[in-house]
Amino acid sequence: MKLQAFSIALIALLCFSCNLRNDNSAKLKVESPNGKIAVELELDKLGQPFYHVQFNNKTVVDTSYLGFDFIDAKPIKDNLKVISASVNSFNETWEMPWGEQGKVENNYRYLTIQLEETVAPNRKIALTFKVYDDGIGFRYEFPEQDGWDEVLIKEEETQFNLTEDYMTFWIPGDWDIYEHLYSTTKLSEIDAPQYAEHVNLAQTYIPENAVNTPVTMVGNEGVHLSFHEAALVDYSGMTLKVDTENLSLKSHLVGSENTDYKVKRQLPFNTPWRTIQITDNAPELIASNLIVNLNEPNKLGDVSWFKPMKYTGVWWEMHLGKSSWDYGMEMVDGQWTDTGKAHGRHGATTENVKRFIDFSAKNNIGGVLVEGWNTGWERWIGFEDREGVFDFVTPYPDYDLDEVTRYAKEKGVEIIMHHETSAATETYEKQQDTAYALMQKYGMHAVKSGYVGKILPKGEYHHGQYMVNQYNNAAIKAAKYEVAVNAHEPIKATGLRRTYPNIISREGLRGQEFNAWAEDGGNPPEHLPIIAFTRMLAGPIDFTPGIFNIKFNEYKTQNQVNTTLAQQLALYVLIYSPIQMAADLVEHYEANPEPLQFIKDVGVDWSDTKVLNGVVGDYVTIARKEKDTGNWFVGGITDENARDIDIDFSFLDKNEDYEVRIYKDGTDAHWDKNPLDIQIEILDIDASSTLKINLAEGGGFAISLIKK
Structure with a gap:
């Protein structure tokens, strides 16, 4: 519920025109509400837009250019002129249905500038900068216009040129996975390709000396910066390519082996917000609400059907080797083979799940996650073609879904569904409605989804536009069945939990x-x-x-x-998560x-x-x-x-x-x-x-x- 909102125009074109010069260059400035952060946007003599960021009157992001390279079209980054501009302010307080706090203040000043090419084909593009007390967000906006209906983006040319060699906490710009240990080095010492083909990762691809976001930096005088993005919708995930000599970052979008473009969009559309959290101490980075504030308000309405909860589950025991996900897989002649018979180590049995239900009910724990309940686990390990392997409605013979859900309801505990897609996206798409309907039938309101392995169709990566749409569309569809999604092997979190509150948590x-x-x-x-x-x-x-x-x-x-x-x-x-696992085995908790x-x-x-x-x-x-x-x-x-x-x-x-x-x-x-x-x-x-x-x-x- 929005408690208060107002927007006041502060600077109109009359004031802006004072900054226009005869050479068509321009300079605009917008400050945060407390005045500590300032952004200056300019056009140079060639009509190229660039920006600066100051914090406490010191430049933290120096001259950084903006633009795009396209497929089958010339870049849009110069020969631009200003056709309108304004600076405004906005302040509201909105309520989180669940979160780190009950109410969130969304207070910022923003600059919007409309640009047009001075040469044919005279394309139009806009930029919006929102400046908060804890950082900035900016995005590109492609308005509807004659003669330009579709863009095929080859690369986004967004720069972040820094003014010192920050101590940087980073993981490599892997197109397929975020499961790397963080490195702590100077910005000038980042070497992401050294982590290619890591032994512990199910899939990995690091094509450039780039980092994934959020990437956090600490300066010599205590300035803290964290670079990320917000509202990632129908676009490719952004890594940041590192220039170690010039202490610069530049957007490097995740691509695909199946297309020569990285993003395909129909006009009109907006890009995700490019974000920089800026503070003078570490705790304020965590306290910042910049990322969620840059997302649109709740589109789902009442989501009271999801209750934040603690949960136990059949999970850790399988990582320890006490039990297995599969029902009948054995090592035969040195190879994993489906014998068609129960091997006795299957974890998701009716009896075992009831143990977790009893424990949860006794200890103020609201849910039980059951992994390995459904058929298909014998056939996906080691198989390249995983389409059609998993069935998201058929349990193994030793798991009585009717009895388990009846027993859980009797004990006041909710069963959390598990969907391991094995990254076979077409199979999951075909079965989603049936799978979510099954959950709705049994009163299950949360699902843990997984995307382990190389993406199918071949040539796609976990963090490209294709998979961004897969993750987001799955969650949007789930909401129609009153299902909340906890995604593993996901696209990065970018604050969409504000717009779609059933996006409850994720790994990443x-x-x-x-x-x-x-x-x-x-x-x-x-x-x-x-x-x-x-x-x-x-x-x-x-x-x-x-x-x-x-x-x-x-x-x-x-x-x-x-x-x-x-x-x-x-x-x-x-x-923080609204769904927190008590991950250990029942016997280890009962002993302590x-x-x-x-x-x-x-x-x-x-x-x-x-x-x-x-x-x-x-x-x-x-x-x-x-x-x-x-x-x-x-x-x-x-x-x-x-x-x-x-x-x-x-x-x-x-x-x-x-x-x-x-x-x-x-x-x-x-x-x-x-x-x-x-x-x-x-x-x-x-x-x-x-x-x-x-x-x-x-x-x-x-x-x-x-x-x-």
């Missing part, structure tokens, strides 16, 4: 499962303190926290989770009832969020207030370095009493040597309290503050 990073099977030792302790300031800026993450059996030596002696137990609890507050209490108590939907402290890649502490109850929860984590964290509880409600439990690293805790050492304390804390907490190497802490 190197997740918890890498700790169970990656050959490089799993995710290092610095991984999540980087993720909080990079990937999490894009939107909710289905990271699957809550592993209590850190070492799992009874299953795998060469792998482990590289955090302490206390950090696993902290992740429920730190890594005291830390399990935090998972039982912690919320998943918030009315307020406070980022209390943080340094990119080192540590971060976040406090969140649960919607409806008013209870607060705090989570803090560190990298491989132990450290003391000071907490000021002035964010708490005044004159309120809380029952406070602190789950923190024990005195001998260490992510590798002693990860299970945890201390649980009950304290008296109110809004006047302060507290110092010691975090072990790879450690963390979690605090529940339950209103009495």
